[in-house]
Amino acid sequence: MAKTIHLEIVTPDRKLLSEDVEFVGAPGYNGEFGVLPDHAPFLSALGVGSLHYNKDGRTYWIFLSGGFAEVSGNKMSVLAEVAERAEEIDAERARKAKDRAEKRMIEQKAQIDFARTQAALQRALARMKTKNMVA
Known part of the structure; x- marks a missing residue:
């Protein structure tokens, strides 16, 4: 083996x-x-x-x-x-992306693509989680 x-x-x-x-x-x-x-x-x-x-x-x-x-x-x-x-992830950039996505989801304006915003939030949260694994 x-x-x-x-x-x-x-x-x-x-x-x-x-x-x-x-x-x-x-x-x-x-x-x-x-x-x-x-x-x-x-x-x-x-x-x-x-x-x-x-x-x-x-x-x-x-x-x-x-x-x-x-x-x-x-x-x-x-x-x-x-x-x-x-170690390559910029924690501040990921946090800002998370904040933007959360704000867009709260606004729920008709012109905002909800699925795209939800995906952006998911990516930002996953980046932050990954970064925190080595911090």
């Missing part, structure tokens, strides 16, 4: 990560899932949230917003729309 699984995280802009890790927890579209070495192959849509992985006794956190994860042959590939390491 293998002791690690290779994790790659790629966005349209960059390759964020390519490392051998011991465990991955990810925000699936319908709930979180975990992946260990020698996991059965599968494909999952990703939601908005925090991916975490364990390596050398430490846990690392990454904010994800949408995309797909594929597990096959002791490798997990994440193709994400947006991915940011927790």
Whole structure:
């Protein structure tokens, strides 16, 4: 039995990560899932949230917003729309985005797209949660 699984995280802009890790927890579209070495192959849509992985006794956190994860042959590939390491997240920017989204939802003006505003709020809250995991 293998002791690690290779994790790659790629966005349209960059390759964020390519490392051998011991465990991955990810925000699936319908709930979180975990992946260990020698996991059965599968494909999952990703939601908005925090991916975490364990390596050398430490846990690392990454904010994800949408995309797909594929597990096959002791490798997990994440193709994400947006991915940011927790230490890269600007907490003040995320807080301001949260405040803007909450204000828009309260205003409930006809010209505001409620679903888009709700998604913006969800992304801001997930970024703040991910950032707080390492703060």
